[in-house]
Amino acid sequence: MKELAIFTKAMIRERRDILLSILGGFAAGLAGVGLFAASGYLIAQTVFAPPLYTLIMLTSLVKILGLVRAASRYGERLFSHRATFSLLGRLRTAFFSKLVPLTPGILNRTRSGELLARIVGDVESLQFYFLRVAYPPVMVVMVFLATMLFTAAFSIWAALLLLAGMLMAAFGVPALVMIGQRRVHGAVKRKRAAFSTDVTEMLFGFRDLKLYGRLNQREEELQQVSADLAASQRDDALRLLRGQALHTFLTFIISWGMLVLGAYLIVNGSLSGVFLAMLVMVSNTVFEEAAPMATLPAYKQDSEYAAKRLTDTVLSAEKQQPELPANRRSIDDEAVSVSFDEVCFQYDDEWRPALQDISLHLPAGSKTAIVGPSGSGKTSLFELLLKLRKPNRGEIRLNDIPLQELEEEHVWSKCNTVLQHGHFFRGTIRDNLLTEQTCFEDEELSFVLDQVQLKDKKLNDHVLEKGENLSDGEKQRLALARAVLHGGRLWLLDEPTSSLDYITERKVLRYVLDQAAGDTLLLISHRLAGLEHMDRIIVIEQGRIVESGTYEELVALKGYFYELKEIELQMFEASNK
C-alpha cells in the first residue's frame, strides 16, 4: 500500500469530516436496521392483541427511527462528499509540490502534454478512493457488528449466520465479480483512447483520404473499433451487474436462512416466535447496507492502478534527477558568455537527434540570432541552456562554468526568457509581471507596459487561466515585459514577436534591444529580415549548424542563408499587413 501513502496522509488531515461521515453512516445504518426490526416486532406483537399504547409507542419508535435514518443519511452524504472534494484538493497540492522539483526531468519527451493530462486524470480517479473503497468496508463492518450483537441477544446462531453472510458479501461475491477482470483491466480505457485517436486522425486526414478514395475503407475500420469499444464497455458493466445480482441473491439466501433457522429454533423452543419476523427483516436490511461491497473491487483496482502509475511516474522522475555537485558555483552579476562544446541531444521518444555536434561560443554582451526551418532544433538549444533538458553528450558552459555545476534556480534567475508558449496564470497583469524575487513600483511596471506597446492594459486588469482573455500578440508583449523586468543578464527570446504586426514588432524589439545593451542576447527569429544589426546569425537545419557569421558575411557567402533570404523575399504575404 506504499502507493497510497500520499492519500492516507491526506485522509488523516481530513479526519474531522471523515469521522463525521462515518458517524452519520453508522447512525443511518443502525437506524435502518432498528426501523425494520421494530416494524417486524410490531406486526408480530399485534397477534397477541397488546394494549393500544404499546402499539402507539412502537409505531412512534418506527417513525422516529425513520426520521433519524433519513437525517443521519443526509449528514453522512454531506460530510463524505465534503471530505472527498477536500481530499482532491489536498491530493492536487501534494502532487503539485512533488512535481515542482521534478519538472524539467519529468518532461524529457516531446509529448509531455499527454503525461500531464494523465497525471491529472489519475489524481482525479484517486479522489473516489475514499468514497467507494476506503469508506464502505468500515461502515459495513461497524453496522454488521452492531447488528450481530443485537441478534446474538436472541440467538447466537442467528448472529453466526449473519457473520457467515458478511464474509460471503465481503470476499465471496467480490471474488466472483473479479473473475476475468484482471485480464481485461483497462481495456475500455485503451479502446476509448484508440477510438478517439482514430476518429481525430480521420478528421485531420479527411481531405487526403477523400481525394485518394480511402474514406470508405477507413470508415469500415472505424466501425470495427467502435463495435469493439461498445462490447468492452458492455462487458465491464455486465461484470458490475453480476456483482449486484449476486449480492441481491446473497441477501435473499441469508434472509431465507434466517427464516429456516428461526423456524427450527422456534420448534426447538429456544426462540420465541414473536421475534421471527423481526430477525428476517433485520437480516434483509443489514445486507442492503452492504451493497457497495459488491462493486468495491473494481473501484479498488482502478484507484490502485492510478496510484501505482502516479508513484511510478514520480519515482522514475526522481531517479532521473541529476545530483548537484558538492561545489555549487554561481555567476556574478555580469553579462554572460555562452559556449556549447560538441553538444548532442535527443528527445526520449524521438528517433533522430534534435541537436548534433553543436559547438559555438557567444562572448559576453554579444547579440546572436538563430534561424532555421521549423523543427530544426532551435528551441531545443534554449531548453538545454535553461537546464530544462539534459544533453546526451557534450558540455554547455556559462561564463566558463559547466552547466552541471550551476543550480537550476540560479541559472533561471540570470535568464530573461520568452518561450513560445509562455504560461500566464490567473490573477492580474501585475501578478503576472512580478516574480518572487522582484519588486517594482506601479509606475515602473506601467512604464514597461507602455514600452512593449501594451498601453491599453492596466495593472489591475484580470488575466484568466492560461491568459485565455489575451490575444497571441498581447501574450507575446506581456511575456517580453515580464522578461524585461526579470533583470537577468542573459536574454533568451524564442520567436517573441511572431504574432505582432511589423510596426509594433519594430518598436517592441528596439526597446528590448535597448534594455539588453551590454547583455548577452539570443534571439530565435521567425524571419530573416531585420537581422542586419545582430552580431552573428546562426543557421540551423536538422539539428546541425549549417552556417554562421554576420549578416554581411552570410549574404556575401551566397550560401544557405542567402537562399533562404531569397525565398523569403519572394514570399507574398509573409509579413502581416
Next chain:
Amino acid sequence: MKRRKAGLLSMLMSRQRKSLVLLAVISLALGAAITGQAALLAKAVQRIFVEGASLSSVTTVVLGLLSVMASRSLLVYGNGMIGLNMAAAAKTEMRSRLLRGLTRSSMPVSLGGQTGGKVSVALDAVDEAEHYFSQYLPRMMEASVIPLLVLGVVFYQHMNSGLIMLVTAPFIPLFMILVGLSTRKKSEEKFDQLAAFSGTFLDSLQGLVTLKLFGRSRQQEKEIERSSLAYRDATMGILRIAFINTFALESIVMLSIGIVALELALQLVVFKTLSFYTAFLILLLVPEFYNLLKNTGTAFHGGRTSMGAIRTVEELLENTAGAGTFSITPSDQDSSERRSEDQDTVDKSRPKGEYESKTSDLGPLPPSMELENLRFRYEQSGFELHTGTAGIKIKPGQHVAIVGASGSGKTTLLHLLSGLLKPDSGTITVNGRELGELDEAAWFRHVGYITQHPYIFAGTFADNIVIGAGHYVSKEDIIKAAEAAGLGGLTEELEQSYDTVVGEGGRGLSGGEKQRLALARAFLKRPAVLLFDEPTVGLDLHTERILQRSITELSRGVTMITVAHRLYTIRQADIIFFMEKGVLVDTGTHEELLDRLPQYAEMVDVQRKGGWS
C-alpha cells in the same frame, strides 16, 4: 429530410422493439416474483409463528420461497443484461451513423476546426446516452408494470392500504422530478465555474516550466489549493440542495409507510378485521412499492441527461448530413430510400457502386474549367465567398494563382474548385459539365492536391506513398516516386527503409519530409488537375528546392490552381485570381493586375520592406 424530424431517439427505439417486449415480460415476471416472495415469506412466518406448525410441514413453502428468490435474482440480472445489450447496440448504431455522416460529409464539417468537439460527441456524448438504454428504459418499464401489480395485490388483500398507497404514490416521482429540475438548473448555472476550477490543476502543471523560470511555483501551489476549495464549496452548494431534497423525499416515503403500518395495526388490534398474514404481506410489499417509485425518479434524471446527449448527437448528424458536392441522381435516391426504409435517412450518399448512372467520363484531359457566380457561406463563422457574376474560364493546361491577404478566402475557393466544398449557388463546370454531376471517384482520380500540411497516416512509409496511386503499383514505381520527391536520403536513414511505420505511433517526420511525401504521392498519381497550397512557413532549403523542381515537372501539361505565396509562382501563372475579404475582385495576368489594381501592386511591394531594425 422530412423524416429526420422523427428523431434519432425514436429511430433507435424502433430497433429495440424486441428487447422492449422482452423487458416488459421480464418486468411482469419480476413483479410476480416480488409479490410471490412477500406472500411466501408471510405465509411461512404465519405458519410457524402464528399457527405453530412443524418445520417439515412448511418445507414446500420454504423451498418455494427459495426458488422464487433465486428466480427474482435472475430476473433482475436479466433485465439489466437486456438494458446493457440495448445500450451497446444503440451506441454502436449512433457511432456508426456519426462515422458515416462524418466520412460522407463535405469539407466544412470535417474542417470546421472543432475536431476535438466532434470526437467528444462521438465518444463522450454517445457514452452519456448509454444511461437511457441501460438504466432509464428498464427502470421505467419496471416502474410501469411492477407497482401496478403490487398495488393490485394490496387492493385485493386490504382495500384501505391500497388506497393510502394510491394517494401517496404520485408524490414521489413528482417530487423527485421537481427536485431534479431545480438542482439541474443550479448545476448548469455553476457549470462554467466548476470547469474553471477543475482546470486550474492541469493549467498549473502545463505552465510549471514558466512558473519555475520566474519563481512562481510556491504561489501557484496556494492557487491550486484555493481553487480546489472553491470547487469543493461550489459543488457542495449544489449537492447540499440535492441531499436536502433526498432527505425530504425519504421522509415522505417513511411517513407513507408509517401511515400504512398504523392503519394495519389499528385494523389488526382494534377492529380485528385483518389476519396476521395479510398485514405482514402488505408490510413487506409497501417498501418494495415505494422503492420502485423512487427508482423512477433517479432513472428520470439520468434519462434526461441522456436525452440531452442524444440530441447533441442528433445535431451533429444533421450538420453532417447531405452537404457533399456530388449529389446523387433522383433514381438513386429512390433506391436508397427504399433500402433504408427502416434505417432512417441520415445518409443519402451510398458507396461508390451506386454512382453508376453518373458520368465517369470527364472528357479530354487536362480539362477546361469554368466558374460562374459562385457563392459560399460558412455557417459557423459567417464568412462569405463570392466570385462575381462574370463567368471565369480556365483553359486546359492553364496555371492559375489565387492571391490575397490571409483570411481572404483563397483556400475556400480552392476547395470549391476541387469539389471538396459545395457552393451554395453558382456553378463550376469541367469540360462543360457541371462538377456536381460528375462521378466523385472518377473526378478525384484525376485530381492531385498538395497541401501545406499533408496528412501522414499510421502505416508504412511505402503505404503512405501508395495511397496516391489508386491502382496497383510496383515497388520500383514507389521508389522512383520517392526519389523524384527527394526522399531517397530519408529512406536510407529509416531502419526498415520503405517498410518503416510512420505517422501516429511510428517514426515522426519533419514538416519538409511530409511535404516531400505529398509530392511523391503526386508523382505516382500524375493528376490532370493539380491543386497546390503553397507553403508559407519555413521549410528547409532541400525541400524548397525539390518543391520548385517537382511542381514544375508535375504541372507540365496539366491544369494547375495554386494558392500562391511566392512572387515567382505568381509571375509564372497564366491567370491570377485576386481575392479580398471573400470576394474575387479581379482576374488577369501579373502585368494587367499591377496596372489596374492598386491593392495588388501594394501587396507585391509590401514584401520588399519589412524588418525591424
